[in-house]
Amino acid sequence: MDIRETVLRQLKNRREGFSLEQPFYIDQDYFKLDMEMIWYRDWLFVGHDCEINRSGNYFTVQVGDYPVVIVRGRDKVIRAFHNTCRHRGHRVCTAEKGAAAKLVCPYHQWTYDLDGSLVFARQMGEEFDKADFGMKPVHCQSVGGYIFICLADEAPDFAPVRQTIEPYIAPHQLTEVKVAFESTIVEKGNWKLVWENNRECYHCAGNHPELCRTYPEAPSATGVQGAADDPVISEHWQRCEAAGLPSTFTMHQSGQFRVARMPLVEDAESYTMSGKRAVQRPLSDDVKISHIGTMLLFHYPTTWNHMLVDHAISFRVLPLSAEETQVTTKWLVHKDAVEGKDYDLEELTHVWKMTNDQDRQIVEENAFGIRSPAYQPGPYSPDHEGGVMQFVEWYTNFMTDRLQGDRAKLSAVA
Secondary structure, eight states: OOHHHHHHHHHHTOOTTBOOOTHHHHOHHHHHHHIIIIITTSOEEEEEGGGGOSTTEEEEEEETTEEEEEEEOTTSOEEEEESSOTTTOOOSOOSSEEEOSSEEOTTTOOEEOTTSOEEEOTTOOTTOOGGGOOOOEEEEEEETTEEEEEOSSSOOOOHHHHHHHHHHHGGGOTTSEEEEEEEEEEESSOHHHHHHHHTOOTTHHHHOTTGGGTSOOOGGGGSSSSGGGOHHHHHHHHHHHHTTOOOSOEEOTTSSEEEEEEOOSTTOOSSSSSSSOSBSSOSOTTOOSSOOOEEEEEETTTEEEEEOSSOEEEEEEEEEETTEEEEEEEEEEETTOOBTTTBOHHHHHHHHHHHHHHHHHHHHHHHHHHTSTTOOOOBOOTTTOHHHHHHHHHHHHHHHHHHHHHHHHHHHHO
16 A cells, blocks of 8 residues: 555544554654655744844755755845755755855855856856756745745745734844854654644653743643633733733644743743743833743744743754654844843753753653554543644644645546
8 A cells, every 4th residue: 555545544543632653753654754745845934034134144954855045135035045056956055054145056166146046157158048047946934033934836825824923923023133042952753752742741740840940830831721711821811912912822723833922830930940031131122011921832843932021932843854853942032132241041041951851851762662562552631731632633634634635636637
């Protein structure tokens, strides 16, 4: 049976409320199908506007088999291109980030302008037309300081994403920030395990002592389970909304992306050991009240985020193989905040550096156990793991729709 038919059958027969079958977490063919159906077709968060705030600034990212470069043009527009030279395929930009007046391939010095057009290719003959060999564009959108790309020939409509998340992000002024620190780790587990672990705090009390000083363990904190019925959360929403901060839980009908502003524990304002602000310079001058909690933004399959009164944290997920996932964390502070004066870097990053490493260990042990021939799908907790069930439901529905859609197209052609 074809791998697509096998996966489609398994997804349709999946036991609701249970984890996925073993191959979804460890099999390379299943992983390749994930890449083809999701990662190569949908919008992916890759970085922030502030990382390329000047013309010629660029950063690179690898999504599966696709190297991509994101660059700000002289017209200030942010664009993305396939990072492969139109001559013989060498990567044009080999560094993770940099600045250049033009993008020059180091192999034979083919030179591209910041808009991707080829401007120099020596001794290519009289019939050669530079206009035919510009860098291939990648769909690129920027919203509220977040840059998304899509590798598909035809990208899904980005408007629903923008309409949902932009009002929630806007007050935090994330175009007026800088990256104070970034960290990249590789977790030896499937990307879905990384997300499943993220979507619940059932494990927090036993694994995240630093995070639990400020982040509530209640299932309602995910927004998916009973948030509107929680009096603490409801009161928090009313207070923040009255101050002009969109706060109530909002999820797109597809289940792919959502936003909500959640209170922290008791009097906490930030993810620090004391609960006090890590950064004395507020993240945004548009936020006029204190104790705003954390504005949570999730967009499958690449990002979850926290936006607080003093700083913001973004997380980017990129799959490397069936059993390896790269997680990049960035701590964002106001562009005028001064390290050593307005914030101490260790205090700012301590809680999430510890939490990330703890989560890495959890995911790796989870993956280790799933490799056992004795593994079989287990039940999620209906009281604590609603967020996990929602993620797996999204994945199941998304993959099923895509696989059935492809089958229908092939049938029509046949």
